[in-house]
Amino acid sequence: MTNEQKELVKGTVPILKEHGVALTTYFYNRMLTQNPELKNVFNSANQHTGAQPTALAMSVLAYAEHIDNPSVLAHAVNRIANKHVSLDIRPEHYAIVGKHLLASIREVLGEAASPALIDAWAEAYGQLAEIMIGAEAGLYSSSVAKEGGWSSWRPFVVKQKVKESQEITSFYLYPSDEGAVAGFLPGQYITVRLYVPELNVFQPRQYSISCAPNGRYYRISVKREHGHPDRPEGYVSNLLHEQIEEGNVIEVSPPSGDFVLDLDDKNPVVFISGGVGLTPFMSMLEYMTESGKNRPVTWIHGCRGYEVHAFRDTVKELGSKHGAMSMHTFYDKMENNTEDSYYEGYVDLCRIDDAIVPDAAYYICGPGVFIKKHFAYLCAQGVDPQAIHFEEFGPAVLVM
Template structure:
C-alpha cells in the first residue's frame, strides 16, 4: 500500500467508529443475498442478533487504526484464523467477501466513497486477506500432518450421549471411517455441522472439547440453548439434544483454537468459568492429571451457574480434584436450594469472596459470556495481575474489548 492509501484508510476510522456496524450489517445482507450458498457457513443466530456484524465492524476498525503496523493485531489474527479453519474457510472465499465489502463501502458511503478511497480499501483488504490466508494455510498444513489429521468436514458417529445436567449433554464422537483422530491442545474446539430443516441450510457450531486427547474420540458437552427476547433458541443445540441419537452421523472439522494451556510453564493455574464455559477446563484438567504434567501446578477453579441441577460435571470435578491433590474448587449458585459444602457461595461469581483466587505468579483462564469475562478481567487487573497472565475464550464472535 502507498502512504496516500494508508492515509485514506485511516481517514475512515471516525466513520467506522460511528457507523461500522451499519456498514457490516449491510455487507452481510448483500453478500448472503448474492451468494446464498454462504448461508451454510455463517451462523444464522449471530446474524440475527447482530453479533457477527459487530465482530466484523470491530475487526475492520482495528485494522484501519493499525494500518501502518498490522503485526500488533497478531493475537486477533490468530484467533480469527483458528475460527476460519474450524469453519473450513478457503482462500477463494476471500474474493467473494472482498467484492461485497468494497461494494458495500461504495453503496453505504455514496459520494463520499471516491474511486481513490475504494482503491485504497481494496489494497487494504488484499493485504489483510493475504495475511489471513497465510495464517490459515499454516494451520491447515499442521493439522493434516498430524497422525489422524484431516482437512475439511469428516463424518463422525455419535456413539454415546450422556446427560451431565438438566441442560448439558455430552456427545462422544468417533470417526465413521474407523480411523484415528488428531490429538489436540487442551482447550481447543471442533466445529459440528448439521442440516437445519427450519432454515433449509447447513449450520456449523463450535464446541469446546471437554475431554483429554486420546486418539480415538472427541467429546463435546453441549448446552441446550433456550430462546429469549434477544436471541432465538439454539438451532443446532436443539437438534443435537432432541434429534441426534446414538449411532447418528454428524460432520466435524479438526480441532482448532488458541485458548490453550502453556504446558511448558510450571505456574499455578486459576480457572474461572460461567455456565457451559466450564467445558474447555474439563479437557485441560483431565489432561493435566492423566499426563502427570499438572500435578506440581496448584489449581484453583471458580465456577458459577444458576443452580445445582444445571451444574454439569460437578462430581467429576470433585473426583479429579482429589486425584490432583493440590486443587481447590469454589462454586457459586444464583441461589442455594439445599445444604452444600463450605466452598459454595450464593450469588454471582465474586472473586473477592475466594481467598485463593489471587495466586502470585499464576496464569488465569476465563471462559463464559462476554460480560462475565470483562468483569473478572477487570477485577484481576485491579489486583495487579498482568494482562499477559490472563487468557480468555469468548463463545461466539469475538466482540469483547478488554485492556
C-alpha cells in the same frame, strides 16, 4: 500500499467507529442475498443478534487503525484464522467477501466514497486477505500433517450420549472410518455441522472439546439453548439434544483454537467459568490429572443452581486425584447446599481467599460480560494482563 492510501484508510476510522456496525450489517445482508451458498458457512443466530456484524466491524476498525503496522494484530489474526479453518473457509471465499465489502463501503458512504478511497480500501483488503490466507494455509497444513489429522469435514459416529445436567449433554464422537483422531491442545474446539430443516441450510457450530486428548474420540458437552426475545433458540444445540442419537453420523472439522493450556508452564493455574464455559477447562483439568502435572489449581465456577451444574461430581473426582486443587462454586440460589466451598450469588472473586495467586495463569471462559468483570477485577488486583487468557463464546468482540 502507498502512504496516501494508508492515510485515506485511516481517515475512515471516525466513520467506522460511528457507523461500522451499520456498514457490516449491510455487507452481510448484501453478500448472503447474492451468494446464498454462504448461508451454510455463517451462523444464522449471530446474524440475527448482530453479534457477527459487530465482531466484523471491530475487526475492520482495528485493521484501519493499525494499517501502518498490521503485525500488532497478530494475536487477533491467529484467533480469526483458527475460527476460519474450523469453518472450512478457503482462499476463494476472500474474493467474494472483498467484492461485497468494497461495494458496501461504496453504497453506504455514497458520495463520500471517492474512487481513490475505494482503491485504498481495495489495496488494504488485499493486504489483509493475504495475511489471513497465509495464516490459514499454515493451520490447514499442520492439521493434515498430524497423525489422524484431516482437512475440511469428516464423518463421526455418536457412540455415547450422556446427560450431564438439566441443560448440558455430552456427545462422544468416534470417526466413522474407525481411524485415529488428531491430537489437540487442551482448550481447543471442534466444529459440528448439521442440516437445519427450518433454514434449509447446513449450520456449523463450535464446541469445546471437554476431554483430554486420547487418540480415539472427542467429547463435546452442549448446552441446549432455549430461545428468548434477544436470541432465537439454538438450532444446532436443539437438534443435537432432540434428534441426534447414539449411532447417528455427523460432520466434524479438525480441532482449532488458540485458547489453550500452556503445557510447559509449571506455575499455578486459576480457572474461572460461567455456565457451559467450564467445558474447555474439563479438558485442561483432565489432561493435567492424567499426565501427572502437579500445578496447583484453583477451580471457580458459577451457574444458576444444582440442577444445571454439569460435571459436578467429575470435577470433585478429578480434583481428588490431582491432589492440589481448591474448588469454589457459586449458585444464583443456594437451595440446600451448605458446603463451605459453595456460595450464593454470582461469581465474586473478592469472596475467595485464594483467587489471587502469585505467578498464576488465569483462564476465563463464559459470556462477554462475565469475562469483562473478572478481567477488570484481576487487573485491579495487580495481575499482569498477559497472564489472563479468555475465550468468549460466539464471535469475538472483546478487545482487552
